[in-house]
Amino acid sequence: MDKLLYGAAYYPEYEPCQRMEEDMDMMVRAGFNLIRVAESAWSTWEPRDGEFDFTLLRRTLACAERHGLSVIVGTPTYAIPPWLAKKYPDILADTHRGRAIYGPRQCYDLTHPGYRFHCERVIRRMLEVTREYGCVIGYQLDNETKPYDTCSERAQGMFREYLREKFGDVEAMNREFGFAYWSNSVADFDELPDVRGTVNASYGGEYSAFQRRLVTDFLLWQRSIVNDYLRPGQLVTHNFDFEWRGCCAGLQPDVDQLEAARAVTVAGCDIYHKAAGELTGEEITFGGSVARGLLGGSYLVLETQAQGNFSWLPYPGQLRLQAFSHVANGAACVEYWHWHSIHNACESYWKGVLSHDLAPNDTYRECAEVGREFAELSDKLAGLSKENRVAVMVSSRSQTGLGWFPSCAPGKTPDKNYSDYLMWLCGSLHRLNVEYDIVWDAQRDFSRYELLILPCLYAAPEPLIAAIRDYVGAGGHILGTFRTAFSNEHLKIYHDAQPHGLTEVFGLTYDRFTAPEGAALRSDVFDLPRGSAASDWMELTELRGAEALATLEHPRWGAYPAVTLHSFGRGGAAYFASCFSPEALDAVLEGLLPSLGVPVPRERYPLLVRRARARDGGKLTFYLNYSGETLPLDVPPDAAPLLCPYPACLPPWGVVITEG
């Protein structure tokens, strides 16, 4: 992490003509110093069972060495060759939708012994080759690993053993999972029916948790193999990703990333964000916050868009803005996916730095500008750290819970899922220039934060609730939302006053909730936009000491608290009893955060301000213009420009960095 890495995933195996030398010349000219290779081409490295051919890989590594490019090698296990699928027909994942058909990547059962055998063999054979090359700075384990919804008899057998171990007594499981409902009780763990038919969210949700554990196990297993070939100083990473909501937005539901990150030495992630006219940068901020949280430091953006998918082509200036935004969030690496657009008829329109004509273009030229600046500022900008006062808690089990029980009438398609509520809050922090870390529901110590935000922390186990209570008692602040602490980790709903274990902390309770039917949101405290209204969910909250800072007004229900604040112990707790618009949220948080110990900067989106500490202890400030208009800029007089001289105003999509 002592220099900024900048580059692209590189796939010479896909190119329609031999041009490696020219490619790398062009990369060097653009200031690239990194490529990622090899992770997608198992059928190239092992065209027949047991016949290996690493000629192209050797040629690539040798060429990279000549060009001074660093290389991250990816283990090629996420896309299996046809012969492997033919050898073991049951290697294809048997899922909720039935048996996968060979063709797409990530179509296999990652618990299959044949898959594991061939994975290990190809990794070992490849790493015997790559260990010889000095340009190789490390390895990426697999690629965006998921459980691929494996529901094979093998996987479900492992799951039944897991349950037997977890509960011991089958009656304990029956009780905890509420299997009496609709006569689902079993007399033995072996009697458990196929998870794919269940309507019991405790059982179904536990299987999701078990599937996430398979990912952790798999990556740890790959790491143990890679360890045999690792040189001192080489890194091991993985490209963690996010929930896909048209782009990377929210918590990846299929991986316990905090657990799985134990398999790597440095966190990596893939950030595909909204672009062009929809670019706001909030996914860059969110993704970076997740990645920083995994191992607690700087991270690698292993994939992000260059031209990106159709309709994502960045406006002039946006590519540079995006690159510096990653760095401002603490990234030590910006790597595009991918170098050249694909001529093959698959992902052909997810375009790389180069277009299909493989010639320099405006995207390439803007990369070169970034490359020049990255090289110049590498010492200053590599490995930045953050000192944020705010943490946002994510919870896979809550995500599962809201998936089974969305915030809408049954039979309707929910407008928003867990990630949407998460991004609703994180997006507002982003716009208010309140930087945040991400913490996980498995963590218990939040003492370094002034404020812990709990978006829809639906499935809260007792120890976590206790930890939160203690944290507030000791002077911390929390901001909870509707549907928090409603069930335990098995989605079993608590049978006392809601929010369970936190009624004294929040100073309120409720025993009924319903749809707000457009109830007006009113406040004497916050400067709400006209016409603000509650949406999605409304708890009929009864105050037990808290103060209502905003209220819901409904023609039939009358007034109920919408936003409350309460002192508890030495700390404080705010609560949202309903959802409302992003604009209203901005107004609420602007007024509320100071009461929760968090000052709000005066700058507002589209002018983003990001602060970080350099490795030398220097304080850096990034000013990022997320608009196509020129913005006035008011930089402290004693701050030194890094991209000098910086203007008195920020041009469209412009970037200014100061030190001190």
Added chain:
Amino acid sequence: MDKLLYGAAYYPEYEPCQRMEEDMDMMVRAGFNLIRVAESAWSTWEPRDGEFDFTLLRRTLACAERHGLSVIVGTPTYAIPPWLAKKYPDILADTHRGRAIYGPRQCYDLTHPGYRFHCERVIRRMLEVTREYGCVIGYQLDNETKPYDTCSERAQGMFREYLREKFGDVEAMNREFGFAYWSNSVADFDELPDVRGTVNASYGGEYSAFQRRLVTDFLLWQRSIVNDYLRPGQLVTHNFDFEWRGCCAGLQPDVDQLEAARAVTVAGCDIYHKAAGELTGEEITFGGSVARGLLGGSYLVLETQAQGNFSWLPYPGQLRLQAFSHVANGAACVEYWHWHSIHNACESYWKGVLSHDLAPNDTYRECAEVGREFAELSDKLAGLSKENRVAVMVSSRSQTGLGWFPSCAPGKTPDKNYSDYLMWLCGSLHRLNVEYDIVWDAQRDFSRYELLILPCLYAAPEPLIAAIRDYVGAGGHILGTFRTAFSNEHLKIYHDAQPHGLTEVFGLTYDRFTAPEGAALRSDVFDLPRGSAASDWMELTELRGAEALATLEHPRWGAYPAVTLHSFGRGGAAYFASCFSPEALDAVLEGLLPSLGVPVPRERYPLLVRRARARDGGKLTFYLNYSGETLPLDVPPDAAPLLCPYPACLPPWGVVITEG
């Protein structure tokens, strides 16, 4: 039926803690006098094949006896235990969507001999227990029984035998079903292909009719078992339900309820209606009318919502209004589903009287108010009867027909189905305070009614047409709509003038129809809302004696009759050649009904007026305010208030009952 029953379904087997004593104390305090138990918990009563454990059931019945609560016991056959699904893998229904997976309720093939064997055994073992308890006032057979779309080889074999018996000659079937179409003719009944592939609505529709017959057979079979344990005075019932259109709205397509009702001694039904801001009560009126029609008298509402599904939480006052609305329609029982909200992760958000905290709440308190009033008025209000002048005919085969041939261009999703058209008419009657009965297309004697309404009676067999003609000839009135009497009971379209057999009755015919493309609806007779327009369907009707009371005006088609009236014999017949808005329908019916022998009261929704005759012969009138506003009330001076003293105005969601 000599007292009002009031209570809830009660599931101690689901509760997260032991609190039966407290539950029943609370029930008694709320004026509950009834619980329904046991129907969902087969895996609790028989945790292993042949091992029975009725401890909890005994405890429940004993406790109910101590508390003076009546109990309806449900046979526990609608949700099979895992061991039974494991024992016979083919017990799971093989449907149009393939084999069901174990998990949800009602997933089995109800023709499976193994299912029947185990049903009978568990029923007998349970009733040996329950027969001992005086608190048990009767039994509910199964629960909302359906055919679950069984298409097993066994079921289809039975269907082929059914067809062989029905037609005798295979050529007769080929002809009647039009199997020549696309070469589907068969040489023998055994050659009939899997119904799941058919595009022939005669064949597919007949299978639907056969599936409905399976339900009747199953309930009659259960009744024969229950008979062996029945004490004098005990009732047998079943909770019939309705088509689900986001709530119970329309004819249940999968059951011939009139047939199936032969299995019970008193009709029961489940009414889940629109709620909160969408509450109109029309589903309460409709469901009650269906239930009254089944056995011709008072009925039990075996399930209805307390807090209900998400977004259904009743506004203050609505729960009481709903309870009295059921009674006003003739219900002798209002039973909530269910006592306590479910903590298990299944239907957890379909909330009961109690919320998850199991403490008294506003819903419980409003129940207690109802309980007090029900107790007070029980003698007066139990077992009311109706003397309606209007009947609305329902037809499962017409429903099937409109399902195969909806009122829209092919490839488009129809806006409305059969039940929507049915509710369109019934909703208007509801708003106009014209009370109606429901009759079935299997019935032939309508002489007790002034008016018989035929909503989209698409599939009308010849004898029914003759009966209708005779009814009008003898002085009755009918109101028919577009798409009536178009096909016979096998969806075979009649090949003479439409509406078949009724052209002389309606005094019109048509040979073409099309989409109305927004044709204007005009009338000199009715006070139509501005901008009234035809929708969905337009018959190009030619008058043969009828008078056009409203016309469709289309820029290219010109004017065609929309609403017509005709004298036939000693009676009269009105016809709608098109659909139009509910508001226009209200105006049309208001003007038209008097010409059809039916006076229209002067009160209008949201003020509902319902009349009934008490067991002692007294005339009762219910005034129900279906709005959140106070309404003026004009009660005859000689009517005696039952909830005394009644105000000169009706408060929001208020209820007034008078006698005399």
Added chain:
Amino acid sequence: MDKLLYGAAYYPEYEPCQRMEEDMDMMVRAGFNLIRVAESAWSTWEPRDGEFDFTLLRRTLACAERHGLSVIVGTPTYAIPPWLAKKYPDILADTHRGRAIYGPRQCYDLTHPGYRFHCERVIRRMLEVTREYGCVIGYQLDNETKPYDTCSERAQGMFREYLREKFGDVEAMNREFGFAYWSNSVADFDELPDVRGTVNASYGGEYSAFQRRLVTDFLLWQRSIVNDYLRPGQLVTHNFDFEWRGCCAGLQPDVDQLEAARAVTVAGCDIYHKAAGELTGEEITFGGSVARGLLGGSYLVLETQAQGNFSWLPYPGQLRLQAFSHVANGAACVEYWHWHSIHNACESYWKGVLSHDLAPNDTYRECAEVGREFAELSDKLAGLSKENRVAVMVSSRSQTGLGWFPSCAPGKTPDKNYSDYLMWLCGSLHRLNVEYDIVWDAQRDFSRYELLILPCLYAAPEPLIAAIRDYVGAGGHILGTFRTAFSNEHLKIYHDAQPHGLTEVFGLTYDRFTAPEGAALRSDVFDLPRGSAASDWMELTELRGAEALATLEHPRWGAYPAVTLHSFGRGGAAYFASCFSPEALDAVLEGLLPSLGVPVPRERYPLLVRRARARDGGKLTFYLNYSGETLPLDVPPDAAPLLCPYPACLPPWGVVITEG
């Protein structure tokens, strides 16, 4: 082709009563001279395996002879009888959606040897009967033949052999199909995975091409059988159809019609067009242009709507307008589907000439008017030919390409597909009264045309590109759109400047493209409607000699060319870098076509003008009023009216024909 054929498909086998004599009497009275019979009734002709019964067919042919009706006999192979499906369970097509279930037509695997055996036997047995009847003027092979997505092991085995033959070397295939992507490379053709799982559009698209070839093979094979029974002068035809977009609109994706037309002696087609308030006639023009192009002359409309599907009932006058429109496009036959509406419960609402009452109706009466006029003008109007200056190229492989890679962001549903873009251009030509021919991408000689239009010619093989270049060089004109010449025939994207091989011809290139985000369309040359904007796709085009006649203006991208014109060799080339509204297209083409050698008539839709040459060399002009208003008409004084006397104005939906 020496007289106009007019009639209907006739299905006595479906009729609910015997009325053949009456039917044919009515036909004759309406001026019908043609029926098509027998193609749908295999189970009638062969009720049991090997038992044939052509009694009804003989009766029909004898009756037709008595009535002087010509008959086209269809081979009855598109709808198999139940016994055949039972005999060979694997005869049912195994498709992307799994194994078909018997019931609908066209559900079988047309490569199945059992299917072929029984096809041949029933055809030979039937033609042995029909050869005896003088009224039989020819045969229709099968019915709207498609591959029915057969993916059986047999079909895929044939496909692997086809690929082995095509590529010889497996590595050549790996390279060309880009199978390295996601490790899909194979070591042998036998290792190729099931096409149904592929994500590789080269492989998937080639299978589509192979499926289209199956159709050609099948029709050629049927032709070889029919040849054994053909009398001199008898015709062989097939009813080719079109992509179904709610009606026939665009290129039928599943058939190479130009190839398949080798199986017939006269082209036939089925044209179901928009109707009533949506009638524009553009599908009549398009379908006719395709049919004319197949064998280069007049054609038969073997099916078109009478009353048609629900909501299609023609306004008074439209049926006649439609009939003459077909003739104006060169049709020698207008045959309705079908004579009588179906009483059987299948396609019952796709109504024929007669309604279900089988009595004369307004549709029948309008047919009779047409029949009278057709008889009168038959000599003049039969077998017209066209001398169009404009050709529009269609390309099945481009259609496949746009199917895999639609013009929208991934995950979104594309608004428009290939056929929509095709109809966008053809619709505008239709409205501007610029008549066009259709040519196929397999053709190379376009010298008879002034202008060749290339709508989204995505997959352009090198020889076609060379032919286009040569055509322009020699003085021809082309009009190309966005996404043209982007990939080769295997959807492999060209890796040099776009549009590949045509940058010099169009005088421009581009290396990036994106969504236009509503960029304004501006022009000093064209009279664009206010608010014209780009849609769907925007190429960031750089001019290399071309002139921009219209530009795209985007607030962030600035201005880019939208419509360009360039001289190349002795010809010229225009290019559309974006899509825009139909109204804007009308304005652009009106201004642009003259520069491309094509004059634009002054008449505009809804007044259509169509010109044709009669067999005697006379020049005919059709004036067709596609509106419900009376239009002024300005006919040259020396033109002689055929439907005399013609008025000075065209009545709603009116037709005028002049000669000379």
